[in-house]
Amino acid sequence: MPKRSRPTHPSRPAPPRPGDLLLHDPILRTISRAAFALVMLFALLLLWRGHNAPGGGFIAGLMTVCALILHRIANNQSALRLNPAKLVPWGLALSLTTGLVPYLLGLPFLKSDYGYVTTALTGEFEWATALFFDLGVYLVVVGAGLSLAYALIDVQPNERVEGDG
Template sequence: MSSRQKKPPPVGGARTPTPAPLTGDPILRSTSRAVFALVLLFAFLLLWRGHNAPGGGFIAGLMTTCALVLHRIAHGTSALRTDPARLVPWGLALSFGTGLVPYLLGRPFLKSDYGYITTALTGEFEWATALLFDLGVFLVVVGASLAIVYALLDVQPQETVEGDE
C-alpha cells in the first residue's frame, strides 16, 4: 500500500456535511443562545452608534460573524437561511448608492446628510445617511467573512496519509 491513498468520492458526488465535534454538547448549546443574543445586541449597538462614534459597519459585521460562527459550531447549522455570499452585492450596492446620490446632486461623493426627528417614544432623535453606508459595509463584511469561514468549516480532505485511521 502506498503512503497516500485516495478515498472514493461520495455516492452521487454530493458531500454530506459532517457535524462539528461540539455540536451535541448541551452546555455549549444552552450558553451559546445567551451569548449569541448578547453579541448580536452589542453588534447592532456598534452599528447604530458608528456614524457618530467609533465603531460602525466593519466592527459590527465582525461581531455578527463571530455570533453566527458560534451558532454554527454549537448547533451544527447556520442561523442564516440564505447563502452569506448573497449579502455582498447588496452591501456594495447600498454603500455605493449612498455615496453616489450626493454626487449626482452636485455635492461631494459620500457627503453625509443629517437631521433630527422628534417622536413621543424616543424624544429627539438624530438620523444620518452615514448609517446607510455603514449598513452596506456591515452586509459586505458579514457576507464575505461568513462565506470564507463556512468554506473553511466544510473542508473535507479526500486523501489519507500513513497514520490516518
C-alpha cells in the first residue's frame, strides 16, 4: 500500500511538525553551544581518568551521545560528518586488539601495562594500556547510541505504513 499523506492547499503552508518549533529557537541554539562544549570536556575527562577512577569508555560514550543529540536537536544537523554506525567495528577492533596483544605475548587476556611520563605542561602522570580498551568501548557506545538515537529522531509520527488501519 503506498504511503498516504494529507493533501495541502497550494496557498496554505503545510502544518508544522512537532519538532519544527525548536529549530528556530535562538535560546536553545545559543545555550546548546556552551552545553555541548562542557559535556564533551567532561566526557573526555571521564575517558582519560576511567582506568584509575570512576568513569571510562562506557560513561564517556554516553555523555558524548547526549552532547551530540543536543547538537542535532538544536541545529537540525549532525556534528559528525560520518555515519555513526561505522564507529562500532573500529571500536570493537581496538578493544579486541588491546586484549589480544598481551595474550599473544604470553600474558593474561586484557592484561594492562602502565608507566609514568613527566612533561613540563602536565607534570607527572600515569599512562595505561587500559585507555586503548576504554577508547574502543567509547567508540562502540557512541556509534551504537547515535545510530539508535538518530533512527528515533528521524521517525515521522504522521507517516502511515503498511498494516496501519
